[in-house]
Amino acid sequence: MAEAPKDIExxxxxxxxxxxxxxxxxxxxxxxxxxxxxxxxxxxxETMTRVAETARECLNCGNIGTADLCPICADDRRANGQICVVEDVADLWAMERGQAFAGRYHVLGGTLSALDDISPEDLRIPRLIDRVTGETVTEVVLALNATVDGQTTAHYIADALTGMGVAVTSLAQGVPIGGELDYLDDGTISAALRARKPV
Amino acid sequence: MAEAPKDIExxxxxxxxxxxxxxxxxxxxxxxxxxxxxxxxxxxxETMTRVAETARECLNCGNIGTADLCPICADDRRANGQICVVEDVADLWAMERGQAFAGRYHVLGGTLSALDDISPEDLRIPRLIDRVTGETVTEVVLALNATVDGQTTAHYIADALTGMGVAVTSLAQGVPIGGELDYLDDGTISAALRARKPV
Structure with a gap:
């Protein structure tokens, strides 16, 4: 490697x-x-230079955009009273690809974690509570990862929002579309069985 | 993804x-x-912009540098009469990390391949023959990958260099340092056995 030019190294x-x-x-x-x-x-x-100059976090929801408000927060048609809470912008993009959610988002920027010493103030949880108080919000959909930290965070938010007059829901757990039972973990199978529905 | 800004997409x-x-x-x-x-x-x-501006191929050997001659070709101490032929710059860097070769290199830029229609003229093979004719070369070390295409190319070059008064050698094949026999493929084991040495 000593022979590769400095910039390349x-x-x-x-x-x-x-x-x-x-x-x-x-x-x-x-x-x-x-x-x-x-x-x-x-x-x-060139694209990277441009993005480094223009990309910024939405002041309202934490999504990535190029203005103070991201395209979703700036779009009045998305003001349907629903806020979907996600951990990360990648999760927001995943939800958007699903094309099933028509409301707005709230990007936490991580999950609560005692181990990593991440408290609600390190995430956008106070801002979420502000939004629920200030905007006309009817439902908060918790779309957090099905990990221990994700679920701890979901419980914390659900607790924090009780008594504020909003419905708090979370994504259904079960067999993924196209999933084969034989390849699923035991936790998913038992969750899907417990949440079984009449056909 | 429709919601990610255009530049980010x-x-x-x-x-x-x-x-x-x-x-x-x-x-x-x-x-x-x-x-x-x-x-x-x-x-x-910034680094990428700089490298995109300055990086270029060495006119002599095909290595990547920032001038007409790469640092190795520009270094008179490396003119020991040995030329090590490699497929790619990554292989040159790997050889340099090994710190066992003190001569100069010749980067072919690929291997001969009938399937992909790559002939000697598409690689730097004519230039290698020019170098062997022009410079004071005593040995050409073929350090090509031990793949079918790599070995075909090695044979082609060895043939092309016969009668030109240079020794043509190739890297030894055998058990890698730290390698466990149980995890080695049959071809390597039989090659190592055929090339066995007195202790």
Missing amino acids: ALIEIMARLPGLGPRSARRAVLHLIKKRGQLMRPLA | ALIEIMARLPGLGPRSARRAVLHLIKKRGQLMRPLA
Whole structure:
């Protein structure tokens, strides 16, 4: 590596810090980029510079956009009284891909965690309570991950919202569409059985 | 995804074209970058812009550098008469990490392949023959991958160099350092047995 130019070494070192990439895959990616300087590396560098300048968090919900309000918070048609609480922007995008939710979002920015010393104030939980108080909210849908921390956070939020006159719901748990029972974990199967519905 | 700003969507789309990344990991990487705009995304964009401007292939050997001659070709101490032939710059870097080779390199830029219609002229094979004719070369070390295409290319080069007064050698094949026999494929074991040495 001593023979790779300094900038290229620096580039590999930064790329290796991206999630999902390590030193070896960063090296491969950088070589690929250098080979395709014109078609790939220049557009990537330009787009990245632009995004680094313009991307910002929505002051209302924490989604990523280019203005004080993200496109969803700025869209009046999404003001249907529903707020979907997600951990992360990636989860918001996943919900949007599902095209089943027509309300607005609230991105917590993580989950409560005693181990990592993350308290409600470190997340956007106070802001959520402000929104429920201030906006006309009828339902808060908790779309948190089905992990221990996710569910702890869901319970905490549900507790915090009791008595505020909003319905608090959470995503159904059960067999995924296209899922094969044989490949499902025991927890999912028993949750699906407990939540069974008449056909 | 319709709700992610256009530039961010474009960034994800370009990142997903890097080797080792797909749409999902590109999305994760981009969100991570946006979260760490200051520490990670801006330096990455700047370094990438710089590398896109300066990186170029060495006119002599095909290595990546920032001048007409790469640091190795520009270094007179490396003119020991040995040329190590590798498929790719990544392989050159791997050889350099091994710190066992003190000569210069020749990067082919791929392997011969009848399937992909890659002929000697598509690689830097003519240039290698020029170098062997022009420079004072005593040995050509073939460090090509132990794949079918790699070995075909090695044979082709060895044939092309016969009668030119250079020794043509190739990397030894055998048990990797730290390798466990039980996990090695049959081909490696039989190659190592055939090449066995007195202790």
